Amino acid sequence: MDWDKLRIFHAVADAGSLTHAGDKLNLSQSAVSRQVRGLEEQLNTNLFHRHARGLILTEQGELLFDATRAMNKRLDAAAARIRDSEEEVFGELRVTTTTGFGTLWLAPRLSKLYDKYPDLKVDLMLEERVLDLPMREADVAIRLKEPSQADLVRKRLMTVRMCLYASSEYLKANGAPTAIEDISNYRLICQSPSSDQVGAGLSLVQQLLMYDIKSLLTVNNYFGVLQGVLNNLGIGVLPDYLTQDFPDLVRVLPDVESAEVPVFLAYPEELRQSKRVAAFKDFVQDEIISYRKQLKSS
Template sequence: MDVNSLTLLVEILDAGNLSEAARRLKMSRANVSYHLNQLERSVGLQLVRRTTRRVEPTEIGLQLYEHGRAIRNALLAARESVTTLGQSLQGRVRLSVPSGYGQLVMSEWLIEFKRRYPGIVLDVLFENRVEDLMRDEVDIAVRIMSEPPQNLVARDMGSVRYVACASRSFADSHGMPVQLDDLRTAPLITAAVVGRQLRVAAYLHDERHEVLLEPTIISENFLFLRQAVLAGLGVGIVPDYVVHDDLKRGDVVTTLDEWRLSIFGTNMYMLYMPNRHHTRAAATFIEFILEHARASGRGGAA
């Protein structure tokens, strides 16, 4: 058994199947399978259970995986220390952020980060899908949810408050919902999850209520939803940061303020894989964003 064999095992289990491991390692699938078989022969035990779709570690395989991961991360850290000695911070951070929060809140933070660390490449995806967050080798994902996945490291970036809101002109001419059930018949503007019936969870003191919604405008693009609200096309149910500036100017008004509303979740989380080595660039980025989230009054505990 050597270091290369252990790191190969780590790559296979991180990838989840031999084909993906081969793609990441730029090897043929047969070659990856051969080296895995050689490692299992040298140990004398099965390390990986293979199915048609996935590979899973046996008990001894999991133990070797933990050792291999520690060795790989130490090697990566040592290599980075040598290559960056005497240089400004460099590297690449691949980030996935929600379209609305990313554009309306995080964009200024990202620009400030880039100015401070010009040698770091920021590769930013604006998307709202929540399944398989770490696909495409994303280093960090930011998402709204109530409970983060157990298999990921979750750093709390603060609570998310939804508001029921409309343009002042709409409120003056049509009135605003005054009861929670009024949302059932109001012309609603909001986002939705494809394939799921849209509903809003509403909390008043210790009571939880739920209302099914039938919006007249649905989009994952929160900038468009904001425009639709400002155009007086209906009542928006959106995170407060979407209309923050409009509320301050008085162009948008809210209703049902005594209720705490939620559609996709109650907290913003920064998510990343627990077993992925963080470069200095990624580690610096994580702390930079969490510091800005805390300064904005959104960041919570780690």
């Protein structure tokens, strides 16, 4: 099969348009169209349904697009490994983690990584969806549960718990609860039970909501919950890794907490020798050690 035709087919399928694919490939629309027609003749099948509003893949086209997409990811992985054969740490590193952990713990510490490796380009992807590392949707993941995907190198970093926190100003104005039943007399700030979150956090939220909460603020990530607590809106369900960076948080009902949540760093087996991945892993582990030391001394 002609590799050049496959490359052009992939660009057309990805763009959904001959014109847009041509712009990306720096080819004319007619040249792109000829290559696609040639590939269809070679395979003796139609790869696209052609409509006035663009192109839609046929069933056979979908099968071929899946194959070319996998090929592209493998080529990207090979290129990454070739670049990583250099002694210096540089280039792009795609890191995925949850919105809360990435915003509140990881991002504020990245300056130390850039100080050491100024030519590194970190693409930080914050979302609750678990990206497919073997398919190279990301290079490294930090997740609040053990990754289940195969062919991954895993490193357990630490454990966290979801606990209850309030600002000192809020507690001064409203007093502090002394038993879990008292939580119904306060405004509770938490992630919505319908939003994506770790199972332990969801269990704690569901437990608290059983106490007939009269005033409630739900947010779809921990950053929003933290902002509500810091602005004296109520008592929030937050991960305990925040206490180091936000010393004004006051823990309430210290006996009320979630089960332990493991935090894992993972990356594809094929990136085991990657210097960029190794640099990031070492940076995170150093920050975890520093975090633990500060917790013990506080």
